[in-house]
Amino acid sequence: MQIQVVPVIILVIYVIGMFSIGFLVNKFFIKDSTDYMVAGRQMGVLMVACSLSANNVGGGSTTGVATKAFAGWGLSAAWYVIAAAVAMVPLAYFAPKIRKTMAVTIPEVVHRRFGSFASSFTAILNVSSLICLTASQILASAVVISSITNIPQNVCLLIAAIVIAVYTSMGGMMADGIADIIQFFVILIGLAIAVPFIINGIGGIERLQNDLPPVELNFFKVGIPTILSLIFNYFCTFISGPEISGRFAGAENEEDTKKASLLSALFMVLMAFLPTVIGLCALAENPGLDGGEGTSALMWATSTYAPGIITGVVSASIVAATMSSADSNLLCASTILIKDIYQRFINPDVEDDKLIRYTRISNISICALATLISLFKIPILTLNLFAFALRSAGPFAAYALGLVVPKATKNAGIYSIIVGSVTVIIWQILDSPFGILPVVFGSLCGVITFMLVTYIESGRGVKPAPSPYID
Numbered sequence: 001m002q003i004q005v006v007p008v009i010i011l012v013i014y015v016i017g018m019f020s021i022g023f024l025v026n027k028f029f030i031k032d033s034t035d036y037m038v039a040g041r042q043m044g045v046l047m048v049a050c051s052l053s054a055n056n057v058g059g060g061s062t063t064g065v066a067t068k069a070f071a072g073w074g075l076s077a078a079w080y081v082i083a084a085a086v087a088m089v090p091l092a093y094f095a096p097k098i099r100k101t102m103a104v105t106i107p108e109v110v111h112r113r114f115g116s117f118a119s120s121f122t123a124i125l126n127v128s129s130l131i132c133l134t135a136s137q138i139l140a141s142a143v144v145i146s147s148i149t150n151i152p153q154n155v156c157l158l159i160a161a162i163v164i165a166v167y168t169s170m171g172g173m174m175a176d177g178i179a180d181i182i183q184f185f186v187i188l189i190g191l192a193i194a195v196p197f198i199i200n201g202i203g204g205i206e207r208l209q210n211d212l213p214p215v216e217l218n219f220f221k222v223g224i225p226t227i228l229s230l231i232f233n234y235f236c237t238f239i240s241g242p243e244i245s246g247r248f249a250g251a252e253n254e255e256d257t258k259k260a261s262l263l264s265a266l267f268m269v270l271m272a273f274l275p276t277v278i279g280l281c282a283l284a285e286n287p288g289l290d291g292g293e294g295t296s297a298l299m300w301a302t303s304t305y306a307p308g309i310i311t312g313v314v315s316a317s318i319v320a321a322t323m324s325s326a327d328s329n330l331l332c333a334s335t336i337l338i339k340d341i342y343q344r345f346i347n348p349d350v351e352d353d354k355l356i357r358y359t360r361i362s363n364i365s366i367c368a369l370a371t372l373i374s375l376f377k378i379p380i381l382t383l384n385l386f387a388f389a390l391r392s393a394g395p396f397a398a399y400a401l402g403l404v405v406p407k408a409t410k411n412a413g414i415y416s417i418i419v420g421s422v423t424v425i426i427w428q429i430l431d432s433p434f435g436i437l438p439v440v441f442g443s444l445c446g447v448i449t450f451m452l453v454t455y456i457e458s459g460r461g462v463k464p465a466p467s468p469y470i471d
Contacts, residue, residue, distance in 0.1 A: 004303060007148040010312030011319060014186075015163055018323065021179050022170030029174050033355040036172035037104055037335050039250040047177045048251050048260035053267040054184040055243055055328045056084050062187070062275050062318050063140050063298050064384070069279030070294030074216035077279060079227050081272035087234035088265035094239055095257035097403045098248040102470050105332075106245050106399055107340040113402045113465040114413030116344075121417055122395040123340040126242050129391030130333035131366055135373035136383040137326035138164065142374070144318040147299040148311070157374050160322070165367035168327040169360040173250055176327050183323065184267065190317035191274035194306045198281050201305025211284040225435040236443045237388040239400045242332035243325075278302065295379075330370075334362035385437065389428060393442025394421035397450035402468055405454065410465045412453040420446025 030036050043051070061081050069077035103109045106126060111119030141160035146153040168176075202208060215221055238244045248257045275298055282289060282297035285304075290296055302314045338359050343350055350358075397420060398413035424442025432438060458464075 003150050004148040004308060004311060006308035007303075007312035007315045010309070011145075011148070011315050014316040014319065017182075018167055018179055019170070022167050022175045025171035025175035025178065030172060030356070033352050033359075034104075035174065036356045036359065037331070037339075038246060039172070039174040039177055041250055042174070042252055043177050043247070043250040043256075044252060045256045045259045045263065047181060048247050048256060049263035049267065050184045051177045051180040051247050051328075052088070052244065052260060052264040053271070054180040054187065055247070055325050056264075056268060057081065057184065057187055057271050061271070062191070063143055063296075064136075064379075065275040066279035066282070066298035066301075067294050067379075069276045070283045070289070070297040071292070074212075074221045075219050075276060075280065076222040076227075078219070078272040078276040079222060079230055081268055083227065083230035084234045084238075085265040085268035085272070086231050087238055088261050088268070090235060091238050091244075092258045092261035094400065094403065095248050095261050096254035098239075098245050099251055099254045099257045101403070101468050102249075103468075104246075104249060105336050105340055106240065106242055106395065107336060109468045110395065110398055110402065110413065111340070111344075113408070113468050114398055114410050118398060118410075118414050118417055119340060119344075121421075122398070123336050125391050125394055125421065126336050127333045127366075129387040130242060130329045130336075131370050132373065132383055132387035132390070134164075134326050134329040134333070134367065134370035136378075136387070137322040137329065138367075138371055139374040139377065139383075141319055141322040141326070143296060144299055144315050144322075147296055147303065148315050154375065157371055160319075161367050161371040161374075164323055164326045164330065165364050167323065168330045168367075169363045172356075173246065173331060176331065177247075177250065179323075179327075183317075186313070187317040188267070188271055188274075190310075190313040191271075191278070194302050194310050194314050195274055195277055197306040197310060198278055198301050202281050202285050208281060208284050212280060216280065216283065223435055226437075229435065229437040229440045232440045232443070233385070233388060233392075233437050236392040236396045236400075236439055240392045240396045242336060242391075243328040246328070246332050246335070281305075330363050330367055331359075333366050334359045337362050337366075385439075386428070389424050389437070389439035389442065393424035393439050393446060394418070396420060396443045397446035401447065401450050402465070405450075406467070407458050407464045408450065408454050409457040409462050411457060411462075412450045413465060415453050416446040416450035419449040 034040055065077050065080050101109050107119040107123040110122045138157060138160050142153050142156035145156040145159060251257045278301050279297045282294060282301040289300055303311045338355060394417040397416040402408055402413060420442045423445040424438045427438040427441040
């Protein structure tokens with residue numbers, strides 16, 4: 001396999017551009033930890049919408065979806081992204097409330113309502129899941145880099161990790177937001193241009209339909225229960241997702257968060273079918289790819305049938321997707337680690353400039369750990385779904401319902417986190433009975449526990465937990 005010169009050049013130019021954004025933002029914008037962690041709360045509607053979309057359309061929603069279309073889900077793999085778009089609609093109701101808390105992290109809000117135990121447990125779950133998500137993005141980046149450079153994939157893992165860690169550490173959330181506007185449209189346009197070339201290269205739509213069994217073109221092949229589970233999965237993970245709440249926290253005002261949620265839903269619908277179709281094209285032409293697993297389906301189809309410059313754009317778009325998700329995950333994990341663990345329990349009086357420095361050091365450390373995890377080559381979607389379940393099932397009820405149920409008691413938050421976390425692990429071990437995702441089952445158990453404890457204790461005269469909002 002030869003090095004693909006044009007894609008490599010475009011990819012290098014793209015990475016240099018992202019580094020430049022990080023450098024300039026760091027030099028001219030970042031004055032304190034609020035600037036670094038939540039963009040000084042100055043992100044507008046388009047920036048928040050693109051940032052939400054680019055973060056959600058990461059490696060799992062590009063290379064991962066193409067692989068899923070190739071190796072099991074067929075056309076219904078598009079639901080992996082469409083479900084996220086659907087979940088953004090009810091999220092628009094919660095987004096202004098998240099912004100209204102004026103918090104930096106989710107554990108900070110949980111601490112206000114339900115105390116130290118609940119917030120510490122939430123912080124541990126959040127950080128653990130974000131490390132897993134970062135690992136999946138590093139792996140996705142490495143697959144792309146390896147496919148166009150012929151460099152061994154393990155070496156590419158290190159290259160990807162270094163790029164992600166350095167870029168994230170420089171500019172914080174504002175650099176992330178600026179880059180996300182570019183990144184999302186690079187993703188969307190790059191894949192949109194590639195698809196016609198690939199379809200034409202395999203002989204057209206009719207050839208695709210003739211070469212694939214009809215079941216692969218069934219939009220509901222994966223099944224209604226799984227689709228509904230995906231929608232609820234995203235709804236739970238978005239509300240209780242640190243990188244999502246961080247975007248809302250960085251918005252200029254509460255109304256902008258609602259508009260950004262709905263705009264992001266539209267952006268993701270536009271994106272959903274592109275990697276799916278590419279994966280199906282790869283299946284039609286090379287069903288034995290990667291031993292029948294189709295791990296490199298997206299890049300194989302693109303590099304085989306699209307011109308070099310288009311392959312370069314797609315390569316850049318995949319790295320854009322993974323960088324967008326990885327830098328968000330890294331920054332959120334480090335922010336939680338430093339704000340909700342270090343500052344709260346070790347050094348409450350830490351100086352503001354040291355908060356930034358320690359967060360940057362944490363970025364490097366967490367990225368190194370995520371790189372070690374990525375060496376195990378766990379399938380991207382599997383790792384993503386596990387991480388979503390880990391961070392969401394426990395804290396979901398305490399955080400989401402804690403924002404909208406004034407009568408909630410302290411024990412309601414604590415018990416719901418414990419029950420949700422335990423049941424999601426049990427459901428994961430049982431391998432998702434009835435096609436219901438673990439995060440769905442765990443979150444429902446958490447919600448039932450939250451409401452039941454609130455009802456019982458309120459009837460006994462137990463006082464509500466403090467408000468999550470600052471007066």
